[in-house]
Amino acid sequence: MYFGFKDLTIKYGRNLVVEDVNIDFPKGKTSTIIGSNGCGKSSLLKTISRVVEPDQGAVIFCDKAIGKYNPKELAKRIGYLPQVHQSPTDIDVKTLVSYGRYPYKKITSGLTEKDRSVIEETIEMTGLNHLSNRTLTTLSGGERQRAWIAMVICQQPEILVLDEPITYLDIGYQMEVMELIKSLGKHLNITIIMVLHDINLAARYSHQLITIENHHVHMQQTPRTMMKEENLNKVFRIGAQIFEDKKNNCPFIIPEKSTN
Secondary structure (H helix, E strand, O other): OOEEEEEEEEEEOOEEEEEEEEEEOOOOOEEEEEEOOOOOHHHHHHHHHOOOOOOEEEEEEOOEEHHHOOHHHHHOOEEEEOOOOOOOOOOEHHHHHHHHHHHHOOOOOOOOHHHHHHHHHHHHHOOOHHHOOOEHHHOOHHHHHHHHHHHHHOOOOOEEEEEOOOOOOOHHHHHHHHHHHHHHHHHHOOEEEEEOOOHHHHHHHOOEEEEEEOOEEEEEEOHHHHOOHHHHHHHHOEEEEEEEEOOOOEEEEEEEEEOO
């Protein structure tokens, strides 16, 4: 297995979150986990960053459990951006992006010429040139999220993990951030794993969707296979009209009613 979850079970005390989860994320593709609130989507991603330790099973990377890797070496290969992130509010964008070079730094040394080159390339790639000297407090929510994604990309990971990257953004910034993610995946040929709430955006920007329902993986399929009324009914308890987005070559839905 290149990357994925093997027999993963997560509990918080006696509360079962997910059980016996097996997911194989294909290399170089974008996969999005969807499901109802509280189904365990973010908890699954937190096992990648080791914020949450599974009760059984493992996160596998290149046929080896991630716990067997040196954390600093793993940070060079897997970039993780949580839903909630914190930093000093008075730092500028370029400084934030530079934090992505931490896994490459030696204890007693500062940034190298290679580090500075990567920082500049990342700022250019993510469209932050005109914002690089601005402090985070002066940015809009969408601009801040772009800067945070740039920080993770500055790690030069081969896997990018994003937990609800467009939460709290208006629709314009949602589209801007999703287009950035799509561009990075294509330009860098990296594997992207996301959690999203918007089913239509998940279908548009993902090669595969994974649904979690009743503590287990319900399906792992292409958006076209996944977006069927019976699946939406089972996972989200909704009915829906399903249409074809010919411009983006993907399905989209208009929810009709609750089936509770």
